Amino acid sequence: MGMEELDEQDWVDAIEILCQSKADELILVGYEHVTSKDVWNCVSHKYEKEGIPPLHKLVNDILSLKATSFMNYLTMSALRGSTFE
16 A cells, blocks of 8 residues: 555644554653644644644654654643643
8 A cells, every 4th residue: 555545634643643553652761641633742742833744744753753752742731821631
C-alpha cells in the first residue's frame, strides 16, 4: 500500500502509535503517568500558529522529543492554568 492510499484514520492510527511509543519511553525513564495524548499535546502545541507540518517533520518531532522538553511543556502549561486531561 502506497502512502497516497492511506486515509485520515490510517494517519491518526500511525501518529497514535508513535505517541504511545514515546510515552512508553518516557515511562521507562521515570515519568510514570505519561500518556500518548500528553505526548501529542506537547508536540502539537507548537503547530497552533503554523498548522500541521509534513509527515516526516511530525514523526521527527515526536520521536526526538526529550524528557526535559516534555517537562518544560508541562510546567509552562501548569503556569498558564491549562488542565491536563
